[in-house]
Structure formats: C-alpha cells, structure tokens
Amino acid sequence: MTQTTSQGGIRVAGDTNVGKVRTTNEDSMIVDPIRGLYVVLDGMGGANAGDVASQTARDAIRDYVIHNRTTMEPKALLEAAFMHGSATVFGKAQASREHHGMGTTVVGCLVLDPTRAVIAHVGDSRAYLLRNGRIQMLTRDHTIVEELVDRGLLTPDEAERHPHKNVLSRNLGAKPDAKVDVSEIELKPGDRLMLCSDGLYGYASVEAIQYLLGSGDAPEHVARDLIDLALRGGGGDNVTTIVIEAPQPPQSSTQVVRTSGAIAWWQRRDRFLEIAKDRGLPKNPICRGLAPDEALDLIATSLCQAIFHDLEKSTGVNVWTFAQNIAGGWFERSGEWAPLRALMDILATAARAVVDEIGVKDANLGFLLSVAVSRALVVAELAIGGLLAARLDCVDSELIQFHAQQHDRTYSQPTLEPTTGDTGDTGVDNPELAESGERFVDNPTVPFLRADRPITSPGVNAELIAAIEKTITIARARTSHKAELVKQILAVLESIAIDATGTFASAVLAAREIYGVRPVDDTGVMPLFDAFDQARIIIAASVHQITAPDALRAKVLRALSGAHQRLVGATTGLVLEAVAPYSVRLRQAQAKTSQMRDQVASAERKRAELERKFASTIDQSQPWETRGNTEW
Amino acid sequence: MFLAMSTAALARAYDELRPRVLERLLDMRATLDPSLGRLDEATARGQMNAVLEHLGNFLATGDLGSHRAFLQTFIAMRAAEAQGPASVLAMMVAIGETAAQVVQEQLAGTPDGSELTLLLTRVTSSTARAVNDIVAEELERRLAEWHVVAKGGS
Numbered sequence: 001m002t003q004t005t006s007q008g009g010i011r012v013a014g015d016t017n018v019g020k021v022r023t024t025n026e027d028s029m030i031v032d033p034i035r036g037l038y039v040v041l042d043g044m045g046g047a048n049a050g051d052v053a054s055q056t057a058r059d060a061i062r063d064y065v066i067h068n069r070t071t072m073e074p075k076a077l078l079e080a081a082f083m084h085g086s087a088t089v090f091g092k093a094q095a096s097r098e099h100h101g102m103g104t105t106v107v108g109c110l111v112l113d114p115t116r117a118v119i120a121h122v123g124d125s126r127a128y129l130l131r132n133g134r135i136q137m138l139t140r141d142h143t144i145v146e147e148l149v150d151r152g153l154l155t156p157d158e159a160e161r162h163p164h165k166n167v168l169s170r171n172l173g174a175k176p177d178a179k180v181d182v183s184e185i186e187l188k189p190g191d192r193l194m195l196c197s198d199g200l201y202g203y204a205s206v207e208a209i210q211y212l213l214g215s216g217d218a219p220e221h222v223a224r225d226l227i228d229l230a231l232r233g234g235g236g237d238n239v240t241t242i243v244i245e246a247p248q249p250p251q252s253s254t255q256v257v258r259t260s261g262a263i264a265w266w267q268r269r270d271r272f273l274e275i276a277k278d279r280g281l282p283k284n285p286i287c288r289g290l291a292p293d294e295a296l297d298l299i300a301t302s303l304c305q306a307i308f309h310d311l312e313k314s315t316g317v318n319v320w321t322f323a324q325n326i327a328g329g330w331f332e333r334s335g336e337w338a339p340l341r342a343l344m345d346i347l348a349t350a351a352r353a354v355v356d357e358i359g360v361k362d363a364n365l366g367f368l369l370s371v372a373v374s375r376a377l378v379v380a381e382l383a384i385g386g387l388l389a390a391r392l393d394c395v396d397s398e399l400i401q402f403h404a405q406q407h408d409r410t411y412s413q414p415t416l417e418p419t420t421g422d423t424g425d426t427g428v429d430n431p432e433l434a435e436s437g438e439r440f441v442d443n444p445t446v447p448f449l450r451a452d453r454p455i456t457s458p459g460v461n462a463e464l465i466a467a468i469e470k471t472i473t474i475a476r477a478r479t480s481h482k483a484e485l486v487k488q489i490l491a492v493l494e495s496i497a498i499d500a501t502g503t504f505a506s507a508v509l510a511a512r513e514i515y516g517v518r519p520v521d522d523t524g525v526m527p528l529f530d531a532f533d534q535a536r537i538i539i540a541a542s543v544h545q546i547t548a549p550d551a552l553r554a555k556v557l558r559a560l561s562g563a564h565q566r567l568v569g570a571t572t573g574l575v576l577e578a579v580a581p582y583s584v585r586l587r588q589a590q591a592k593t594s595q596m597r598d599q600v601a602s603a604e605r606k607r608a609e610l611e612r613k614f615a616s617t618i619d620q621s622q623p624w625e626t627r628g629n630t631e632w
Numbered sequence: 633m634f635l636a637m638s639t640a641a642l643a644r645a646y647d648e649l650r651p652r653v654l655e656r657l658l659d660m661r662a663t664l665d666p667s668l669g670r671l672d673e674a675t676a677r678g679q680m681n682a683v684l685e686h687l688g689n690f691l692a693t694g695d696l697g698s699h700r701a702f703l704q705t706f707i708a709m710r711a712a713e714a715q716g717p718a719s720v721l722a723m724m725v726a727i728g729e730t731a732a733q734v735v736q737e738q739l740a741g742t743p744d745g746s747e748l749t750l751l752l753t754r755v756t757s758s759t760a761r762a763v764n765d766i767v768a769e770e771l772e773r774r775l776a777e778w779h780v781v782a783k784g785g786s
Contacts, residue, residue, distance in 0.1 A: 382721060385717065388764060600705060604705065612689065615692040615693050
C-alpha cells in the first residue's frame with residue numbers, strides 16, 4: 001500500500017508491507033498532508049495485540065493533533081499527542097485480558113512549513129535525514145542495549161551482537177504516560193526525511209538506504225524501493241517507511257552542466273568500451289566463458305549505463321548496484337581478490353581516459369566529469385568494501401568456532417574428567433582451573449561461601465513450615481509451565497527456608513546445583529538472575545493468597561526473603577570465583593593495549609615528520625600524477 | 633586530467649581550510665563513527681586532526697606507500713575500538729567528501745577550488761581502493777588460516 005501526497009511543495013509518500021515471515025502487519029502509519037503529520041508505528045504484543053496497539057495509538061495521536069493543533073505549540077503538541085496515545089493503549093490493555101501487555105513504538109514528524117519540522121519518537125522506530133547526499137540518524141533507539149552503550153558498558157560492536165539488542169526500554173502503552181524525545185529541525189531545499197520501522201533498517205544496510213534515498217527518484221518510488229530492499233534482505237519483519245522531501249531548489253547552472261556531462265559521457269560510450277577491451281577486460285578471469293563482445297556488453301556497458309544514470313540524477317545507486325552484483329557474484333563463486341581488483345582497475349582507467357578526452361575539448365565539463373567519475377569509483381569501492389567486511393566477519397566467526405572446538409577437545413581429556421557425581425565440566429572455559437583438574441565450584445575460595453557460616457534465623461516450627469509449603473505450592477501454580485528454572489528456584493527456596501540447621505550450607509549446596517555448568521556471560525548468567533527476580537516477585541504475590549493470620553504471613557515472607565538472599569549471595573560468590581582468572585588477564589591485556597597505543601601514536605608523529613621532509617624534497621615542476629608511486 | 637597548479641600550492645590551500653573541515657567533521661562525528669561520537673571534544677579533535685594532517689601530506693606527496701601504511705594502522709586502531717573495516721571505509725570516504733564539500737563552499741568559482749576539489753576526490757577514491765586492498769589481503773590470510781584449521785580439525 002503506497003500513500004502519496006504533497007503539501008506546499010513538500011512531496012511525501014509512505015509504504016508498508018507485511019514482510020516475508022509474519023502473517024499480520026502490526027505496523028501502522030499516518031500520512032496527513034493537511035496537518036503536516038507523518039507517523040510510523042510498530043506494534044507489539046501476543047496474538048493480535050500488536051496491530052491493535054499500533055492502530056489504537058495511531059487513531060489517538062491523529063485525533064489529538066486534529067483537536068489541539070491550533071492551541072498548542074508544535075513540540076508540545078506532538079509530545080502530548082504521543083502521551084495521549086500511550087494512555088489510550090494502556091487503558092485498552094488494562095480493560096481486556098487478551099490485549100494485556102500490548103504496546104507500540106512510534107516515530108513522528110510534524111512539518112510546520114517547508115523549512116521547519118518537529119521530530120518525536122519512543123522506542124526503536126527511527127527518523128533519518130538525507131542532506132547533500134549524506135544520511136544521518138535523527139533519533140536514538142530506546143533499547144536497553146543502547147543505554148548500556150551510552151553508559152560505556154558495551155561497545156557498538158558488542159551491542160550489535162547482543163542477544164537482547166531489540167529489548168526496548170520505552171514504548172507507548174506500557175505505562176499511562178510515556179517519556180517522549182522531541183526535537184525541532186531546520187529543513188533545507190532538497191532535504192529528505194525518512195521515518196521507518198525496524199523492519200527496514202534491520203534488513204538493509206545504512207549505505208544502501210542512503211543511496212536509495214539519495215537516488216533523486218520521486219518519494220513514492222523511493223518508499224517502494226526501500227520496502228523492496230528490506231524484502232530482498234530477508235523481510236523478516238513488517239516494514240513501513242515514509243519519505244518526506246523538502247521543496248527542491250531551482251535548477252542551478254551546475255545541474256544544467258551535470259545533464260550536459262551525462263550526455264557527453266554517454267556519447268563517448270564506444271570509446272569507453274574500446275579502451276576497456278584494449279586493457280584486456282575480456283581476458284579477465286571473471287569474464288571466463290563469455291565471448292569478448294558479451295563480456296564487454298555485460299560488464300563495461302553496464303557500468304557505463306550506471307554512471308550515466310547516476311550522473312543524470314546526481315546519485316550513486318546504479319554504480320553501487322553494479323559493483324555489488326559483480327563482486328557478490330564473483331565471491332559466491334569463491335573468486336579471489338586479484339581478478340576483481342584488476343577488473344575494477346581496467347574500468348577505472350577506461351573511465352578516466354574518456355573523461356580526460358572530454359576535458360581536452362571542454363575543460364569545465366572535464367573537471368565536472370572527472371569529479372563525478374571519481375565519486376562513482378568511490379561508490380563502487382564502498383559497495384565492494386561492504387561485501388569484503390561481511391566475508392571477513394563470516395570467516396572470523398567460523399575460525400572462532402573452530403578454535404573453541406579445539407579448546408573444548410584440549411580441556412576434555414580423560415585426566416580432566418569430573419569426579420564421580422559431577423554432571424558437567426565447568427572448567428572448560430577456564431584453562432587454569434581445567435589444568436588443575438578441579439571445578440571451581442568444588443574449590444570455594446570466597447569467604448562468605450563457607451558452608452558452616454551461621455545465619456541469623458528466628459527458627460522454624462510446624463506452623464511456619466506448613467505456611468511456607470502452601471505459599472510455594474501457590475507460587476508454582478502461578479508460574480508458567482515453560483519457566484522450569486523459576487520452578488526449580490522456588491523448590492530450592494522452600495528447602496532453604498525450612499532448613500533448621502542454622503547455617504549457610506543449604507544455600508551453598510543449592511546454588512552449586514542451580515549454577516551447574518552455566519557460562520559466565522549474558523546468555524548463561526543473566527537468565528539465572530532474571531529467574532531469581534521472577535521467583536521473588538511470584539513469592540511476594542503468592543504469600544497474600546494463603547489462608548493465615550497476618551503475623552504468620554509476615555514470618556513466611558521473612559523466611560522466604562532470607563532464603564532468597566542467601567541463595568542469590570551464594571550464586572554471586574560462584575560467579576565471582578568463575579570470573580576471577582579472567583579479570584587478571586583482562587587487566588593485563590588493558591595495560592598492554594594502552595602501551596601499544598602510545599607506541600602507535602609515537603610512530604604516527606615520526607611518520608608525519610618524515611612525510612613533511614619528503615614533501616619538501618619533491619620536484620614541484622613535475623605533474624602530480626607522475627610523482628611517488630600512486631596509481632594515477 | 634592533469635592539474636594546472638602545483639600540488640604544493642593546493643596542499644597549502646587545503647591547510648588553510650583544514651580548521652573549517654575539522655569543525656564540520658567534529659559537528660558530524662557521531663554519524664561518522666559512533667565511538668568518535670562518545671569521545672570528548674578534545675580527544676575527537678586530536679584524532680580527526682591526525683587524519684586531516686595525513687591527508688594534507690598525501691595531497692602534497694602522492695606517496696601511496698605511506699598512505700597505505702597510515703591506513704593499515706588506522707584500520708587496526710579502529711578495530712581496537714570495535715569498528716569493523718566497513719565503518720572505517722565509510723568514515724574515510726565521509727572525511728574526504730566533507731573536505732571536498734568545504735572546499736567547494738569556501739573556494740567556489742576559483743581555479744584553486746576546482747582543482748583542490750578534484751584532487752581531494754581522487755584522494756578519496758585512492759583511499760577507498762587502498763582500504764579494500766588491505767581488507768582483502770587480511771581476508772585472504774584468514775581464509776588460508778581457515779583452510780589449515782579446517783583440515784586439522786577434520
């Protein structure tokens with residue numbers, strides 16, 4: 001579905017698609033040129049609640065803007081409209097069990113006039129601005145991982161691979177009010193704003209989005225092409241995008257020259273093919289199996305056309321696509337780098353030769369084309385660079401897996417097998433402990449893990465034990481059947497709470513049993529601590545459901561809270577023991593890194609000095625192209 | 633296309649505009665590279681200035697050997713900040729394009745402006761080519777390692 005419209009010279013188009021995996025589209029959008037209101041919403045929640053949430057918020061936001069736009073200042077209006085949307089979704093979720101927990105992300109734009117707009121968002125739907133061919137993100141995702149990056153606790157690369165990277169820290173509908181980020185931006189002629197759901201940027205690279213957005217095509221074509229891009233990237237989610245284009249400036253003399261440049265380039269296409277042929281393009285291994293004319297037609301003519309179309313529209317999307325197709329196809333055939341580099345060099349040389357010939361007849365046009373062709377070659381390198389980086393990532397991942405497997409084999413030798421009664425080898429990730437043949441859980445070193453440590457307990461009696469058992473029975477019944485870990489923790493808490501020995505022993509033993517062979521990372525430890533937290537919440541709710549005097553309920557709560565604290569404390573001790581060897585190595589690596597950076601900085605200073613000296617020795621009467629060992 | 637002016641003169645013109653290029657880059661540093669966006673201004677200024685200073689030297693000398701060596705170090709340093717080669721490539725291209733844009737704005741209509749813009753565009757093209765060559769060589773080394781490990785592991 002595409003919606004297109006215009007508002008005072010501003011052109012707008014929106015498009016949405018269910019994607020290739022989902023069966024329903026939980027995204028919604030508003031394209032309202034009369035009020036200058038453009039919004040993308042991405043609903044979430046079980047069953048059909050996601051689309052209900054996004055549609056409910058959409059209607060509430062639109063109604064609020066319609067009724068209040070003449071009385072409120074624009075930033076306050078958009079913020080209040082989003083808060084009203086959140087309250088409406090929250091109210092609907094509270095009123096119906098099937099909608100409980102639903103919510104939606106939102107990003108919106110209120111265009112005030114062709115030079116100003118207000119942007120607001122909640123969640124991970126985004127707004128981008130394309131200015132002078134470069135894209136920049138105007139919003140910052142409200143996700144837990146992004147907040148950790150902001151606090152410096154995660155690097156962007158770690159964030160990208162983080163298992164919880166999509167967990168939102170804010171949305172509309174979770175609470176009656178919502179914290180909205182609002183800003184006002186100045187629009188310049190030809191600027192393009194783009195609003196989108198995560199179904200776009202999750203399945204398409206920013207570079208590809210930039211080139212489509214900067215293609216010069218009409219907004220409706222760009223919106224449709226962006227959707228196609230996400231679908232080609234897998235289409236794993238609903239995808240929605242709105243493209244808003246500020247009025248174009250009047251055509252400048254540069255544009256007139258640009259058109260002449262495109263025509264001049266196209267008129268010289270036979271010369272381009274001739275030079276490419278002379279330079280040996282048909283003999284390149286990439287063209288193996290093709291007749292010479294066929295190779296020229298498929299490769300050289302394609303690039304020639306791509307440059308022509310990009311010159312016409314002042315974009316790079318055609319050259320980008322050309323380079324990606326050539327390099328992608330070659331890499332898929334396990335092709336090596338050298339032939340691809342040689343092919344690109346042949347094409348670059350032919351292009352520069354043609355431009356030089358044009359420059360001899362018309363210097364101004366020659367300069368313009370020379371800059372444009374150099375930029376086209378940069379675009380081609382960017383497209384190839386993206387593929388190279390993806391391949392490098394892929395090979396790295398496989399190498400890490402290989403090394404991990406090798407590591408597992410090394411530390412799983414018979415001499416290192418756990419002793420009788422052990423259920424796993426927790427020393428696998430810890431070479432130092434594996435070498436000693438001991439599991440860290442068998443070798444307690446943290447003082448508060450001492451099993452004979454006394455605890456302060458008011459003692460237990462039959463009445464309290466019966467009440468604790470009833471509470472845990474209710475708590476287990478309230479726990480989802482899939483939450484096995486929470487159920488296990490509840491059972492352990494019961495045994496710790498009714499333990500009459502008055503020592504820390506039961507908590508230490510239980511912690512070792514639950515901790516098992518868990519790795520000390522986000523996928524191993526975090527779910528365990530999440531389960532501890534859930535168990536605590538469920539117990540606090542269940543204790544009020546037993547039939548008992550208030551004083552007894554209080555004792556039950558105290559006993560189970562104490563048990564919970566001891567269990568979490570003992571587990572934390574195990575985690576500390578597990579990470580201790582790594583902490584030492586991390587500190588050593590940090591010290592080494594710091595030392596190496598100092599050396600690099602020093603070397604850079606020396607190199608800069610040498611380069612300056614070298615520059616002063618160069619014969620300036622020689623053309624630049626003939627100096628040094630450049631490829632020009 | 634041959635340049636009419638000496639590259640020493642063009643490098644001097646570039647040096648004069650370097651503070652403006654630096655200011656523009658600092659304004660947009662978060663979009664160039666998220667890790668630069670989190671640095672304080674003085675540190676980011678130092679890092680960007682080092683890149684711009686090197687580009688100035690490369691404009692003057694055209695020495696691809698030292699340019700390549702600089703890029704190798706730069707890619708390694710950005711990798712230490714968890715930025716992959718694709719983002720380094722995008723960053724270097726963005727720096728080159730920004731420099732050319734500032735030159736076009738400040739020296740519009742002058743012969744210096746046209747020639748310096750052209751030279752900066754060529755430098756950017758050469759930089760992108762060199763970054764990809766470096767990454768491709770690294771990829772081939774790792775693929776060779778992959779073959780050794782895979783053979784040993786089977």
